[in-house]
Amino acid sequence: xxxxxxxxxxxxxxxxxxxxxxxxxxxxxxxxxxxxxxxxxxxxxxxxxxxxxxxxxxxxxxxxxxxxxxx
Numbered sequence: 001x002x003x004x005x006x007x008x009x010x011x012x013x014x015x016x017x018x019x020x021x022x023x024x025x026x027x028x029x030x031x032x033x034x035x036x037x038x039x040x041x042x043x044x045x046x047x048x049x050x051x052x053x054x055x056x057x058x059x060x061x062x063x064x065x066x067x068x069x070x071x
Contacts, residue, residue, distance in 0.1 A: 015021060026034065 011021065
């Protein structure tokens, strides 16, 4: 059975009143894994943005060509 301490109750009270919870303490290895994970998410986001930019560029070229052909 878990016993609630004064600190637990204070954290719960603070949380309910909009105070953000403190970041958990991480070991060096955990922090390194977290950093690598965040970097991989950033790389994936960049690839997605680049891919979308390529699609928009291709569509713009297509629409310009169609507009010129219709004139």
